[in-house]
Amino acid sequence: MDCVPVKLPVIGIAAIDNQHQHLLEMVNRLHEKSFFSRAEVAESLEEFSNYAVTHFDDEEFFMENINFPGIEQHKAVHLVLREKVDEFNCRFESGEEAKSLTGELKDWFSNWLVTHITHMDSAAGTFFQNAHRGK
């Protein structure tokens, strides 16, 4: 439901937690823009898509740096997401109606984000915290 704000889990790495929060805000704002012009939706969709890619790149860089053992599986899941975001862009570019498209994107992405943080991102955060415990 639109009126219930999604509460994101945190993984304890401020830079990543902030990016998650920002992504959620962007996808919500994108849906609000769908009540305005198509050009504004295009701009917000591009910003959201670029930021999502930046987030996946940053997170993968972080996992590489800490030698996280689950990195390949995690990258494979990000790849599915990267493709899914591309798919939404293609649908928009091919003329699909903005309000329903961005509503679908918002619902799907928010749910995905909560599940992904809970099951995958948090594992990388815990690994990092355990590796630095006692140092």
Ligand SMILES: [Fe+2]
């Ligand atoms: Fe991730």
Ligand SMILES: [Fe+2]
């Ligand atoms: Fe993430």
